[in-house]
Amino acid sequence: MPKTLISLEHISKSFGSQLVLDDLSLSIYENSFVTLLGPSGCGKTTTLRIIGGFETPDNGRVIFDGEDITRLAPNKRQLNTVFQKYALFTNMNIAENIAFGLKIKNKPESYIKDKISYALKLVNLEGYETRMPDSLSGGQQQRIAIARAIVNEPKVLLLDEPLGALDLKLRQDMQYELKRLKEELGITFIYVTHDQEEALTMSDHIVVMNQGYIQQEGTPEQIYNEPENAFVADFIGDSNIIRSTMIRDELVEILGTRFACVDKGFGENKPVDVVIRPEDVELLPPGEGSMDGVVTGLTFKGVHYEMDVEAGGFEWLVHSTRLSEVGKKVSIKVDPFNLQIMNVPESEDEEAISETV
Amino acid sequence: MKKILERIYLGIILLFMYAPIVTLIVLSFNLSKSRARWGGFTLNWYIRLFSDRAVASALMNTLSIAVLATIFSTIIGTITCIAMIGLSPRLRSVITGVTNIPMINADIVTGISLMLLFRFLHIGSGFMTILLAHITFDIPFVMLSVMPRIKNMNFYVYEAALDLGATPFYAFRKTILPDLMPGVISGALMAFTMSLDDFIITYFTKGSGFETLSTLIYNEVKRGIQPEIYALSAIIFVVVLTLLLINSGASDNIIKEKK
The missing domain is CATH 1.10.3720.10 (MetI-like)
Structure with a gap:
């Protein structure tokens, strides 16, 4: 069992009358890459700012390495932040930017110099010492911001949507670079993003948040393949979410047709939500699958085709590398293990969450 | 032609704006006490001013x-x-x-x-x-x-x-x-x-x-x-x-x- 480095205990936070975090508890393990994922306004940035010390929670405690740091000032915390808009000191050159934290800690000149060249090497920007931040591109500025944070040897690096302002290609490169950095430094990364692909690519552990609540925690595979509720399923990639009835263990009735599945323990004749990923829907000639329908829409997406299929009164989203023309009669087939069964929301909180989906 | 007109227009505006000040500065170097006649260049008024x-x-x-x-x-x-x-x-x-x-x-x-x-x-x-x-x-x-x-x-x-x-x-x-x-x-x-x-x-x-x-x-x-x-x-x-x-x-x- 890895060691817990940070635990958030029953954190609540409001801004004015708006409740941003409600009784949130979360454990972050040492040397892990944890991503807080959710739409804007879900409380992910506030959570990060509470860990960084820029916000104080109304209730609850922040425990860092066994110590209560809830009310400790940000400059006294053993962690560093990479901000969304880089936040480099524009009146200082790159070397001075990187040296900022070390000078405050009164490190010797030679140590600072070594650290600067080590950090610049780590982020692939050797020789940039005397450049000014304004003369660097967005991606370079972000890498300097990372270098400036890591020279202080924090136990935890907090990253607040650091790739948000970069273009797609650069973002993908930086994702790999961040992963490599994480491996090399061997420290904990807490990463905030609203980009599910980014989260799936980089993280060891994903925390999906919405409206101040944690919706689900788990590995990227767990989050993608076994979403616990309709919000998670919908937020992590495209999906078909259909209100259905669990007939008995391993049998579910979807839109009037019975499908075999692998889930148990939901009871008999209970309403459930079924999640089916668009790439898990197979299109067969009419009569050969479980449910017949007709193709109503077609979009070319590059790696695959995206098709809308009208079947059983529901518009199914289907991804396939094989083309089916609009108007073609097809039959839908889904393998039992690709049906993800979820409980229908019962409590008010869960209801509030599903309303926004 | 348009350019010349623009220049003239600008000149007139500057003249209106600065003519009074220029007059004042010129008169401050005027030897004659009269406001209508140029009596030669002098720094007298400045000297008198600083000794006041x-x-x-x-x-x-x-x-x-x-x-x-x-x-x-x-x-x-x-x-x-x-x-x-x-x-x-x-x-x-x-x-x-x-x-x-x-x-x-x-x-x-x-x-x-x-x-x-x-x-x-x-x-x-x-x-x-x-x-x-x-x-x-x-x-x-x-x-x-x-x-x-x-x-x-x-x-x-x-x-x-x-x-x-x-x-x-x-x-x-x-x-x-x-x-x-x-x-x-x-x-x-x-x-x-x-x-x-x-x-x-x-x-x-x-x-x-x-x-x-x-x-x-x-x-x-x-x-x-x-x-x-x-x-x-x-x-x-x-x-x-x-x-x-x-x-x-x-x-x-x-x-x-x-x-």
Whole structure:
């Protein structure tokens, strides 16, 4: 069992009358890459700012390495932040930017110099010492911001949507670079993003948040393949979410047709939500699958085709590398293990969450 | 053809704007006391001006008031702007509106109301009342040039400094202050200029027996204008013009830096 480095205990936070975090508890393990994922306004940035010390929670405690740091000032915390808009000191050159934290800690000149060249090497920007931040591109500025944070040897690096302002290609490169950095430094990364692909690519552990609540925690595979509720399923990639009835263990009735599945323990004749990923829907000639329908829409997406299929009164989203023309009669087939069964929301909180989906 | 017309038009406008000042400056070097006839070049009026004790003391008064008013109004105005960072945009615009009133208000109304207030509070007139009045009307000018920098500021930079271990004061000094500085300097120059060439408010708040350059000139003119006054006015004009040029030069540099 890895060691817990940070635990958030029953954190609540409001801004004015708006409740941003409600009784949130979360454990972050040492040397892990944890991503807080959710739409804007879900409380992910506030959570990060509470860990960084820029916000104080109304209730609850922040425990860092066994110590209560809830009310400790940000400059006294053993962690560093990479901000969304880089936040480099524009009146200082790159070397001075990187040296900022070390000078405050009164490190010797030679140590600072070594650290600067080590950090610049780590982020692939050797020789940039005397450049000014304004003369660097967005991606370079972000890498300097990372270098400036890591020279202080924090136990935890907090990253607040650091790739948000970069273009797609650069973002993908930086994702790999961040992963490599994480491996090399061997420290904990807490990463905030609203980009599910980014989260799936980089993280060891994903925390999906919405409206101040944690919706689900788990590995990227767990989050993608076994979403616990309709919000998670919908937020992590495209999906078909259909209100259905669990007939008995391993049998579910979807839109009037019975499908075999692998889930148990939901009871008999209970309403459930079924999640089916668009790439898990197979299109067969009419009569050969479980449910017949007709193709109503077609979009070319590059790696695959995206098709809308009208079947059983529901518009199914289907991804396939094989083309089916609009108007073609097809039959839908889904393998039992690709049906993800979820409980229908019962409590008010869960209801509030599903309303926004 | 169009270009020539444009040039002529510009020339006429400049002529209208600067003809009076040029006349004044030319006359300040005129040997003849007559305003209609050129009697040859002289520096006499300038020499007479600098040997005049009343002028020297008025100059001292003007400068010390301008310097002190600039220092106080710059500090108060800048601090006010910084304090407004934490306010909601709504409240911020209300306060900006209120602080702008002395700037829009007719000088004579500001002058009379300040005079009445000082009387009411039994604050002795003279140096102190003028200084207080100048600080009052300088503050909006300082805020006017500092506020835009506050609005465009990236506060993550301040948080980044805290994050790297800086105390709040050190972080402020290293991040927010350098960002504000161009606005502060331009505000201070503006305040100094305003203070230097103010007449109406000074006139109403000075009481008797205390003169600044502008009130001195006014008194002299009542007695019949002397060429020394041309010389004095010419100097004031040149000083104010220089300050304005420095100020706009400074803001041009800032724009270039940004690019």
